[in-house]
Amino acid sequence: MAKKKIEKDSPISEEKVTNNVSENVEPTDTTSTTEDAAVSEEILEERSIAQKLLSLYHLQQIYSKIDKIRILRGELPEEVRDLEDACEGKTTRIAKYKDEIEEFRRKVVGEETKMKDALALIKRYEEQINNVRNNREYDSLNKEIEYQKLEIQLAEKNKGKYVAEIEGKTTDINLVDEKLKELSEILEVKKRELNVIIEETEIEEKELIEEAEKHKLLVDQRLLIAFERIRKNARNGLAIVQIERDACGGCFSTIPPQRQLDIRLHKKIIVCEACGRIFIDKQLVESQEN
Numbered sequence: 001m002a003k004k005k006i007e008k009d010s011p012i013s014e015e016k017v018t019n020n021v022s023e024n025v026e027p028t029d030t031t032s033t034t035e036d037a038a039v040s041e042e043i044l045e046e047r048s049i050a051q052k053l054l055s056l057y058h059l060q061q062i063y064s065k066i067d068k069i070r071i072l073r074g075e076l077p078e079e080v081r082d083l084e085d086a087c088e089g090k091t092t093r094i095a096k097y098k099d100e101i102e103e104f105r106r107k108v109v110g111e112e113t114k115m116k117d118a119l120a121l122i123k124r125y126e127e128q129i130n131n132v133r134n135n136r137e138y139d140s141l142n143k144e145i146e147y148q149k150l151e152i153q154l155a156e157k158n159k160g161k162y163v164a165e166i167e168g169k170t171t172d173i174n175l176v177d178e179k180l181k182e183l184s185e186i187l188e189v190k191k192r193e194l195n196v197i198i199e200e201t202e203i204e205e206k207e208l209i210e211e212a213e214k215h216k217l218l219v220d221q222r223l224l225i226a227f228e229r230i231r232k233n234a235r236n237g238l239a240i241v242q243i244e245r246d247a248c249g250g251c252f253s254t255i256p257p258q259r260q261l262d263i264r265l266h267k268k269i270i271v272c273e274a275c276g277r278i279f280i281d282k283q284l285v286e287s288q289e290n
């Protein structure tokens, strides 16, 4: 009978709750009395609905605490990951610059070798030029010497270019390294923060999950299924809400006065027509809290 009542009055029950749990036997429900005790049944039922709502409300509070922990922790791991990626990127870039500097150093050595070789050749040609036998030999050696001098000039020019490159890359490395140190420091702070939060909340979270599991057993099964579904779709994780300033505490849609009255009477499960969240009367919550 209670089942029928919920189905008739509540949008969630008709479409969602009963479809999923039609084979579920209603757990120890106080409403399964005989028809001649209609009045007392109604009182019992009313009390039972209030009880069901309060059970859900309590479960919601446990879940909200778990959500809070996860939100708190949820952003930090991502921040830590982003920072780790950034640091890795900078480290890779520094290594690349260092490789490039190595390459330029090898080129500098190459140019220096060219110069040394050219100088040795010039020296040898100058010795030979003293012993030439004719003008042709003299001109040819002179040409060679000129050529080697040009080679030295070119090598010097190239060396200068590579040295400038090394200087540029060294400046780049220093800049990136500075940024890397800055990021590494932030990363260390965030990592410590995350570890503290994990340490502090791990036990609490575990306890809350256990508490929620235990409490679930006390909640009306059909309602629980609806509740879980609403919670999954609700952005703030709230599946059971109170009325706040004549509006749904979940989606802030205005609730008509008659509906508010029905909620206050808690004779049936009433959900928000806009968002589907289950309503619980403020006074009912307060009476429980007191």
Ligand SMILES: [Zn+2]
Residues within 6 Å of the ligand: 248, 249, 250, 251, 252, 253, 272, 273, 274, 275, 276, 277
């Ligand atoms: Zn709503």
